[in-house]
Amino acid sequence: MLLVLALLMILSFIFLLSKNKLSIIGALSLVPLFFGILVVLLTGATFSDLFQWITDALFYKVNSSDGSVSMGVISPGLLILFAVMYFDLMLNVGLFDPLCEFFIKKAKGDPLKVTFATVLTATVVTMNGDTTTTIIICVAAFLELYKFLNMKLSYLAILIVGPIGIFNQLPWGGPTIAASTAMNVPINELFKALIPGLLAAEVFMLFVAYRLGKKERKRLGFCDGSDSAVDELMTEKMLSSIREKDPELKRPKLFWFNFLLTMGILYLLIQGFAHGAVLFMIGSAIVLTVNYRKVDLINERIDEIACDALAPALATFAAGVFSGVLSGSGMATALAEGMTMIIPDELGAHMAPIYAVISAPAITFLPQDAFYFGIAKVVATVMEQYGITALQSAVASMVGQAFRLISPVIPALFMLTASTEMNFVDFQKKYIKYCWPIIIIYIVVYALTGALPI
Template structure:
């Protein structure tokens, strides 16, 4: 019965979310609460148990036998809240502007320099973890240049989204938060496991941009002797796309202070000096006070930035209801045991890489939270039956992020394909044609580092 209820709950969650009948926050809270009530009515559990399951998943629970404390979703929820706020402030004050302008100026009229500048600028801009913002800035900065030089706009689209897909896996990125929360692993430890693969993938992204640049040089018959300079008006327009994005919020006079503070926070985060939520909370308070000083203006900035930070934080907290009911009621264990019975014994210990590959289409076509909270957390229990650690399962669930940025459920991609004059399917095929090695890089890299058991 618990297996049936678990399946019904997961399917209901995915369908309602995919058809946009409920918001992410609503689906993560209302659906499991209803099924939790059904568990109470059909088993010996009480309503007090239902609220305890949710409380344990939200805050913390203590193992009665070992005394070990397992933190709930409030920990990653606070991290994402303050990390998004901090990087939104840094984007507003212009922390990334000089780097972007440097790459744009270096591009000049050389197609190779243009593609290299594109990938490096996209990498810098996407560090704030926001897909839509990165696409808006990159299209505004580079589209006219590609058109003037006659370069393929399909290459522009692929070069833009590739770094986004990689660096969405930063500790304040949605996928990492969702995977860590769904499977109950520390965000910092999951990020440490993912980092070598991310860096290798970024090297590939740069190499791919270099390849595109060489191809465009040949196709356009470009040579140093016949160099086609960029029109000064076009160059100025590209730079203005960076400079004129909310100029009243820029604070160039504090550039070095903001840069040093950001590097300091990231260093302490990697060294685990303190919890990321504490570091970014203090950083946000200091950054707002330093850059805007007036309390009224600081409050205005918080009001404006709240929508960016609140939605993912609420979704993370809502996930506590989902994971708490699924696990606390015994539905997750029952479903995992049922799935285990269907898996041949010889495959079980080696299912992590197989799951990583098979799950990739689900990551592409399902809403992210639907995948991590509806599928991957259950599969973690299944893999646990064969001795695969929860961290190994979490890493396996992240491999498919190599193709996440061609998902039809990401609205900003439709804007990108419209501006680069492609239909969505052709964009998907172009990305898959050139970027598929990232999937291999993740599989091989994580296997070599030992975080993905084979």
Template sequence: MVIILLALLMIGLFIYLLAKNKLSILGALVLVPLLFGVIIVLITKANFADMFSWITDALFFEVNKKTGEISLGVISPGLLILFAVMYFDIMLNVGLFDPLCQFFIRKAKGDPLKVTMATVLTATVVTMNGDTTTTIIICTAAFLELYRSMKMKMIDLAILIVAPIGIFNQLPWGGPTISASAALGVPVNVLFKSLLPGMLAAEVFTIGLAYYFGLKERKRLCWCVEDSKNLDSQIIEKMLDSVRKKDPELKRPQYYWFNLILTLAILYLLIAGVAHGAILFMIGTAAALTVNYHKTSLITGRIEAIAGDALGPALASFGAAVFSGILTGSGMASGLASGITMLIPHSLGAHMAPLYALISAPAIVYLPQDAFYFGIAKVISKVMIGFGISPVQAAVASMIGQSFRLISPVIPALYMLTESTKLNFIEFQKNYVKYCWPIFFIYVIVYALVGLLPI
């Protein structure tokens, strides 16, 4: 009981300090769990060597003593983020994305609605590869400058990138679906077929949300349809100049095709899984700097200029190892799992599925994914089966909480997104919940209607 209380206090303090801007994201991720790790060491048989071992496992890798399976820590996505941010900063500087931004400006004709619709549809297509980090990298690089030049809200950009990821992470090759399938013994293809109606309904909502954001931005920026018809070519040129004339001394139009081919090659190799993303972007960064800037003094200057952009989200990613390492290694994660299991009384019987789905939402945000599926879902599914709920129905119920997974502080790529868009992490969380909470109920309603969630 003490461990559960400490886990809840740790999560609550983490949220409070970030919301009140009392600590930076790195400070909150490192210092808050460290404080509770020390408390656990003092009140249990664990020692400080154990505490640092928990953090080490979460940062680097952990070997399962029974199976010998290796679980990579946050250093893997953290290094990917570090070199990816550096690489795309260089590409933004040299002007690789200028034609894309100019294309959207011309097509949108200053219409925020067309931009928000393009954002959500692009994110939907890109996230089909099942990788959160890759989707955020590509979509941020493609749309960030456009949103800035049109003075559109960055929170809209962040939500419209993340919402489709939360939906399509449930594809058969996505991490949550694989974990749920393995933990509950439901074949991946069967689970995906069951999830598909809810995913499609949620995607329709997300497209509608993009439309709503576009209409809001039209109003805020005093834009109307007539403006598009009567738009002066000089206004479009002025908007285009905001892209063309940004840091002209850094642009390298003569190397445009080299930069494009290099970027496409890296993305292809990344999606194909030929090599780790950190290696690909490290090679790409070295090649891009060498070809575009030649002189050692210029290259050194560019590295120093972009280091700040890359270091912030990378450090936050590494800091997440302290949060997830202490939460898991100390037993707080398993304690929370047991506590959540006990919250569902057996007397509810066949009505356990929707209640379980409701409880799973916050659990899936703050617990490591495997801790949730193998610690909570596996236990509760056995109880549910005893009340006539099938393994597939139990698996579907366990996936409904995925509607909020993409605000989790243990997802490193989110720090890159919030740093790029200059958003406070808690501000992003609150706005995501504010606009995307209907996705949870869409899942509940759709799965109830098709008989996959007994009410």
């Protein structure tokens, strides 16, 4: 029964969101609340349990057996709130103007060079292993350039998310740590097995950048060559549009201060010195005080930025209802058990590639820990009976990570879709076209290296 309710909840969520029947906050909150009430009415759970599930997912949950604490969505929600605020301020003061000017000068209006720059920048930034930070920085760096060149913002979203789906499998990334822990595989051995697939997938993303850049060249009428390059006058006009945007808010004399402050915050964030929300909150206070000084001007900046920062933060907090009901009610467990039953035992040694493909939607809709410590751990035990090692099972469980970047339980994606003016379901449809080949690439490469027995 819980399995049926879980599937109905997920399908209802997708349908209502895709048909614009509910806002993202409404879909994340009301749909799981409705199914949570059904669970209460059909099982021995109480309404007190229902609200406790939501509370645990929103704030934190303490494991009664070992005392460990699992943070809820309030952690990424606060990070998004203050990170968006901080980088909005950086846009105001003109920190990213030199970067945008550099790409305009180099690209000379060439969309192909812009798409390549987007993928390469996202690849470098995502090395810190944090999806939210990568999205925030890349959107801040490229959004205005795409808008000015009239390039499709959906391409910006795809080219940012693609490298994230690949390099969230670094040793310090959450999925790799979870897979290593759940299946008792040394993390260095797991990462060593993953490297060929990651490199091949990155080459594919560069190919995607090439294809999208060529499409934009054709759509916008840009032809590579001296006759079609943007002339000096037009280049200067493009540069002026950046320099003259909200000039009263720019602080060019404080560029190096703002740059060093930003680099310092990012360094501390990558080193794990403090929670990102704390760093960006303090950073925002410093930026406002140093750059604008007057209290009335500071308050005006906060009021202007609030609308940008509040929407994705609210969607993040609402996601706590979805994940709380799904996990707390037992629907996540039922879904995990149901997914393992899809793979017939008679397939034996061929289970690995089938499991790798089937695991993709499970990774998308299940909490990460629920997948790795539920599905992945159980399936690894079954695979072991057919001679498939724990390392090979762990590699198979990582194949669907590219697909996970369409998950409605990743809060930063709502900020990305809002910034690129996309409906969340439209983003899912467009990104799926480019992420499914990555899954095939992984399977082929890992089969050739022996990391995934066929």
